[in-house]
């Protein structure tokens with residue numbers, strides 16, 4: 001089974017392209033991706049506040065709320081401003097366990113005006129769940145999401 005990221009990108013645009021409320025758009029972004037991406041057990045946003053990431057809208061089990069910048073997969077992706085794909089979370093030094101069922105993970109930073117303001121985090125109970133195709137597809141969806149948010153009048157760098 002594969003995800004058609006081009007179709008998902010169009011669905012996302014239809015769902016939030018005209019939405020002016022950051023929180024509502026974020027909640028639907030997370031809801032759409034969680035329902036369309038198979039073999040995952042957690043998907044959500046962490047929002048950058050000062051020098052830590054704070055839990056935002058998500059689907060899955062309750063998760064850790066505060067992640068310092070540079071810590072865990074999320075904090076590392078935010079600090080290094082790049083997507084991090086982990087085939088086996090036990091091999092990632094400093095990985096933060098929220099759901100013990102998670103075996104692989106991908107984190108995509110959300111960037112506006114050159115600055116990271118949040119990350120998208122996705123966990124899977126399957127080892128090596130995320131391919132290069134998933135990575136580029138998720139980056140495309142995140143770019144769409146940021147574009148939709150940027151059309152609102154709310155300040156992305158003081159997100160939600």
Ligand code: SME
Nearest residue numbers: 063072073074095096098
């Ligand atoms: N595993 C993440 C923490 C967040 S949870 O997976 C929801 C990390 O290492 O940053």
